[in-house]
Amino acid sequence: MTSEPLNTKGAAPAKRLGAIAIWTVIAIGGALALGKIALFRGESINATWFVIAAVCCFLVAYRLYSAFIAAKLLALDDTRATPAERLDDGRDFVPTNKWVLFGHHFAAIAGPGPLVGPTLAAQFGYLPGTLWLIAGSAFAGCVQDFIILFCSIRRDGKTLGEMARDEVSKRGGFIAQIAVLAIMIILLGVVALVVVNALKSSPWATFTLAMTIPIALLLGVYLRFLRPGRVMEASAIGVALVLFVVVAGQWVADSPAWAKVFTLSGVALAFAIMAYGFAASALPVWLLLAPRDYLSAFIKAGAIFSLAAGILIVRPEVHMPALTKFVDGTGPVFAGKIFPFCFITIACGAISGFHSLISSGTTPKMIQREGHARFIGYGAMLLESFVGVMAMVAACAMTPGVYFAINSPPAIVGTAGDAATATISSWGYPVDTATMTNLAHAVGEQTLFNRTGGAPSLAVGMAQIFSHTIGGERLLSIWYHFAIMFEALFILTVLDAGTRVGRFMVQELAGRVWKPLGRTGWMPGILFSSAAIVGAWGYFLYQGVVDPLGGINSLWPLFGIANQLLAAVALVVATTILMKMGKLRWIWVTLIPTAWLVTITMTASWQKIFDPSPRMGFLAAANAMTAQLAAGKIPPAKIAETQRLIFNQRLDAVVTVVLASMILVLLVEALIQWSAILSKRRAAVLHESPYVATRWAAGAEGD
Amino acid sequence: MRAAGVHRFERAWKAIARVWFGVREWCGDVAYERYLKARSRHECGAPMLSREEFYLEQLQKRYSRVSRCC
Numbered sequence: 001m002t003s004e005p006l007n008t009k010g011a012a013p014a015k016r017l018g019a020i021a022i023w024t025v026i027a028i029g030g031a032l033a034l035g036k037i038a039l040f041r042g043e044s045i046n047a048t049w050f051v052i053a054a055v056c057c058f059l060v061a062y063r064l065y066s067a068f069i070a071a072k073l074l075a076l077d078d079t080r081a082t083p084a085e086r087l088d089d090g091r092d093f094v095p096t097n098k099w100v101l102f103g104h105h106f107a108a109i110a111g112p113g114p115l116v117g118p119t120l121a122a123q124f125g126y127l128p129g130t131l132w133l134i135a136g137s138a139f140a141g142c143v144q145d146f147i148i149l150f151c152s153i154r155r156d157g158k159t160l161g162e163m164a165r166d167e168v169s170k171r172g173g174f175i176a177q178i179a180v181l182a183i184m185i186i187l188l189g190v191v192a193l194v195v196v197n198a199l200k201s202s203p204w205a206t207f208t209l210a211m212t213i214p215i216a217l218l219l220g221v222y223l224r225f226l227r228p229g230r231v232m233e234a235s236a237i238g239v240a241l242v243l244f245v246v247v248a249g250q251w252v253a254d255s256p257a258w259a260k261v262f263t264l265s266g267v268a269l270a271f272a273i274m275a276y277g278f279a280a281s282a283l284p285v286w287l288l289l290a291p292r293d294y295l296s297a298f299i300k301a302g303a304i305f306s307l308a309a310g311i312l313i314v315r316p317e318v319h320m321p322a323l324t325k326f327v328d329g330t331g332p333v334f335a336g337k338i339f340p341f342c343f344i345t346i347a348c349g350a351i352s353g354f355h356s357l358i359s360s361g362t363t364p365k366m367i368q369r370e371g372h373a374r375f376i377g378y379g380a381m382l383l384e385s386f387v388g389v390m391a392m393v394a395a396c397a398m399t400p401g402v403y404f405a406i407n408s409p410p411a412i413v414g415t416a417g418d419a420a421t422a423t424i425s426s427w428g429y430p431v432d433t434a435t436m437t438n439l440a441h442a443v444g445e446q447t448l449f450n451r452t453g454g455a456p457s458l459a460v461g462m463a464q465i466f467s468h469t470i471g472g473e474r475l476l477s478i479w480y481h482f483a484i485m486f487e488a489l490f491i492l493t494v495l496d497a498g499t500r501v502g503r504f505m506v507q508e509l510a511g512r513v514w515k516p517l518g519r520t521g522w523m524p525g526i527l528f529s530s531a532a533i534v535g536a537w538g539y540f541l542y543q544g545v546v547d548p549l550g551g552i553n554s555l556w557p558l559f560g561i562a563n564q565l566l567a568a569v570a571l572v573v574a575t576t577i578l579m580k581m582g583k584l585r586w587i588w589v590t591l592i593p594t595a596w597l598v599t600i601t602m603t604a605s606w607q608k609i610f611d612p613s614p615r616m617g618f619l620a621a622a623n624a625m626t627a628q629l630a631a632g633k634i635p636p637a638k639i640a641e642t643q644r645l646i647f648n649q650r651l652d653a654v655v656t657v658v659l660a661s662m663i664l665v666l667l668v669e670a671l672i673q674w675s676a677i678l679s680k681r682r683a684a685v686l687h688e689s690p691y692v693a694t695r696w697a698a699g700a701e702g703d
Numbered sequence: 704m705r706a707a708g709v710h711r712f713e714r715a716w717k718a719i720a721r722v723w724f725g726v727r728e729w730c731g732d733v734a735y736e737r738y739l740k741a742r743s744r745h746e747c748g749a750p751m752l753s754r755e756e757f758y759l760e761q762l763q764k765r766y767s768r769v770s771r772c773c
Contacts, residue, residue, distance in 0.1 A: 091741075108770060111772045113772075113773040224755070224759075228754045229754055348772070354769075361769055494773060
């Protein structure tokens with residue numbers, strides 16, 4: 001059996017006592033550290049407490065809760081051959097060492113979400129987000145990833161949509177398919193907006209990111225024609241070139257002529273990113289998409305490792321209070337009370353529905369033993385959550401005044417420095433214009449005001465931690481632009497890979513209407529579907545760029561709702577399968593997170609649609625602008641723009657209604673299915689692959 | 704004493720080599736070698752792919768499904 005035993009009955013008494021003592025110490029350490037960060041109300045608290053709290057809680061959760069799920073719920077069976085063993089072809093099904101597969105899986109699930117979400121949620125203070133990251137991952141996110149991975153392994157690597165169709169109902173499968181497409185479009189729009197807000201008016205950052213495209217093309221040609229498939233050497237060359245262009249960006253920013261070329265407005269950047277997304281989707285995958293992904297994977301691993309090391313070495317002070325006054329819903333970064341918006345804003349890092357697509361994608365086809373699912377499914381998500389905690393620390397390590405100055409949109413604090421600092425200081429978070437000007441100068445930017453989106457404030461936090469480790473103040477600007485490049489690079493990787501997958505989904509749907517459009521190799525079909533998917537997320541991006549509230553205020557909650565919807569779909573599938581497996585006694589393991597997700601998504605959806613405050617409710621915002629138009633308060637030059645904004649608000653309301661309706665339909669569908677199974681009106685038929693005994697001796701898997 | 708030192712050095716060297724191989728496996732550097740091994744284990748009718756063909760086929764498959772998360 002795979003999972004470590006929950007007790008140590010068979011072990012020697014001394015060893016058993018030793019293990020109990022160690023785990024007791026870890027549990028007490030976690031409880032003390034959690035207590036410290038929860039009850040502390042002084043000026044600043046050291047980041048070490050966050051690290052201790054997270055690490056101890058995660059270790060205990062892994063040791064006890066994941067072992068309980070592995071043993072009692074799933075009964076992982078190492079004598080059962082996995083799809084990777086039975087169907088091993090070296091192409092799709094490849095038995096892979098569990099540490100390597102852990103790395104694969106982690107690289108696939110870790111995107112910009114756990115970095116941006118906690119940074120935005122820091123407006124509530126450090127406490128709510130940190131607690132949700134720790135508890136959400138242990139009891140919901142990891143559980144989802146682990147159980148979906150297990151379910152997919154038992155079904156030869158079937159996708160979430162296929163499992164929803166087979167195990168819940170055809171309609172459930174269709175909802176899962178539509179939910180994936182919806183989340184994809186909203187996700188791509190919002191992450192592109194984060195990049196735009198990070199690059200806006202920043203020639204250094206824009207140059208650096210732009211240069212990653214020719215570098216990727218170069219690597220693409222190298223890997224295709226010169227040294228096919230030699231990823232390590234190509235990536236080494238690529239990483240060296242990327243680091244060089246991070247430094248070279250400073251020379252561009254210092255040259256008035258070149259700085260002008262790379263100083264772009266938000267709208268110009270939005271169109272440039274759309275053009276890039278279209279090209280990456282339509283061009284051969286080896287030319288641009290794949291080499292960028294290789295670059296991004298190495299830089300992502302390096303940056304996350306460096307951030308962890310930096311926090312451990314520098315042990316920065318966290319200046320943000322445990323709770324800010326914005327728990328009441330009046331926060332400048334995004335509107336909404338702590339419940340439900342803290343749990344919507346931090347999706348990835350606590351629970352992310354998107355992960356279920358990875359858990360039911362490549363990973364189940366590569367796993368050697370069923371028992372590895374615990375380490376890979378549950379463990380990788382714990383690590384992602386730890387990244388989220390580090391992002392929270394980095395964002396909260398700067399003074400709250402600086403954090404709010406960077407993240408507040410112009411419509412709330414104004415564009416002028418003095419006005420902004422006066423408003424923010426009046427909230428009780430003192431900051432002055434000179435501090436902001438000096439900080440902007442130190443990081444090599446023209447301004448740091450109104451940089452909503454999370455990326456710049458996280459980059460400032462990371463740069464401060466890195467520069468305390470290596471280089472001091474002198475290297476602050478290099479570290480800042482390294483951090484921006486790192487965030488933007490892997491956001492663009494999500495963007496181009498997502499656009500391509502979205503293209504295939506559009507082609508599949510369009511192919512039902514007119515067959516040639518479904519042919520993935522037919523150029524007009526490729527161009528049409530690429531344009532359709534880029535047009536869809538591009539619309540949300542453009543809408544966010546021209547939104548006076550900064551776009552994040554409306555789009556990030558929409559993304560959170562969509563992501564949590566997908567998580568609800570995954571957990572409903574998991575609950576149905578557990579029910580069919582006869583695990584009714586332990587069904588609360590997935591049922592409670594499902595109920596929680598439905599509650600937060602429905603509450604957030606309701607508030608985003610119907611709340612009477614124009615900052616909060618989409619319809620209220622549309623009505624307020626309509627009233628202003630009717631009263632003639634809008635200058636003639638702004639009438640067309642205002643009409644567009646009104647349309648956008650109504651569109652957002654419709655999108656939210658569609659997402660919420662999908663949750664309700666799925667829930668009704670699942671309840672019908674569950675009641676039929678429980679009342680024995682329907683046979684509980686599992687669609688598992690038949691049992692085949694492994695041919696590998698214990699501990700001697702494949703190679 | 705000297706033998707123990709050499710033994711320790713060998714063990715450390717093996718550990719480094721294992722990590723290095725793991726990193727190469729993680730990034731896909733040894734995927735083609737794995738494919739060749741799998742072919743030798745399970746004989747099948749399909750023609751053997753060259754390194755370049757295999758590389759392109761893997762990329763097509765990987766980027767036709769969700770491979771990167773938010």
